[in-house]
Amino acid sequence: MAGAAAGDEQQTQAEVDFFESSPLADMDWAEGDWEQMLVYLVESGLVTYQEVAALVLGHLNPSQVGTSIASKKTFQAHYPPRKTMQAVLAWHINQEGVCVDCGTRLELQADHVETREEYGDAADRLENMTLRCRRCNVIRRPSHANGGKTFLTTESALMWILLVKRPGTYLEYERLCRNYGLTMANIRFKEAWAMAHWLQRVGLYTIDDSSTF
Numbered sequence: 001m002a003g004a005a006a007g008d009e010q011q012t013q014a015e016v017d018f019f020e021s022s023p024l025a026d027m028d029w030a031e032g033d034w035e036q037m038l039v040y041l042v043e044s045g046l047v048t049y050q051e052v053a054a055l056v057l058g059h060l061n062p063s064q065v066g067t068s069i070a071s072k073k074t075f076q077a078h079y080p081p082r083k084t085m086q087a088v089l090a091w092h093i094n095q096e097g098v099c100v101d102c103g104t105r106l107e108l109q110a111d112h113v114e115t116r117e118e119y120g121d122a123a124d125r126l127e128n129m130t131l132r133c134r135r136c137n138v139i140r141r142p143s144h145a146n147g148g149k150t151f152l153t154t155e156s157a158l159m160w161i162l163l164v165k166r167p168g169t170y171l172e173y174e175r176l177c178r179n180y181g182l183t184m185a186n187i188r189f190k191e192a193w194a195m196a197h198w199l200q201r202v203g204l205y206t207i208d209d210s211s212t213f
């Protein structure tokens with residue numbers, strides 16, 4: 001309800017009601033809540049099921065997992081000339097096809113079991129490679145202190161906060177993002193806040209007059 005504009009009460013109420021029965025934090029959302037999110041995205045005309053399906057299919061494709069390995073000199077060093085890709089493809093097919101950490105089939109990348117940070121080039125051997133999704137890959141890095149607290153990546157969290165919490169001002173949005181644990185520079189919030197302006201133009205969002213941005 002935070003930030004509901006007085007002049008546009010009805011529409012704002014309808015927007016909020018869509019997620020009223022869902023838990024306040026996305027980590028507590030069940031499949032039914034996410035299903036509702038999908039229905040909301042499509043019914044409000046933000047996206048089509050065709051677009052959603054096309055995106056998901058694209059992220060199911062383990063694209064460049066093998067070639068990203070085979071193109072590295074440190075891996076090529078273990079094989080006769082031009083035989084690396086063959087070995088990599090055999091390794092690739094032998095994998096389970098799911099993220100070793102969270103089990104998703106989406107956005108899989110080749111990742112090290114023993115890290116390069118610890119083992120350097122010696123870590124670049126096929127026996128030391130596994131499949132890990134992009135999210136789990138990122139949150140493994142020490143630089144991402146808040147990574148992995150929720151299932152959402154930072155870019156999706158920015159939209160989840162905007163569409164579910166519906167802050168009425170930019171400052172409220174920034175505060176919600178910080179409370180959520182997002183640690184990136186404010187400029188990333190400002191870029192994401194553009195969505196509020198775009199949606200307001202087509203009647204799908206209400207920004208308070210008091211918003212500074």
Ligand SMILES: [Zn+2]
Pocket residue numbers: 099100101102103104132133134135136137
């Ligand atoms: Zn994962």
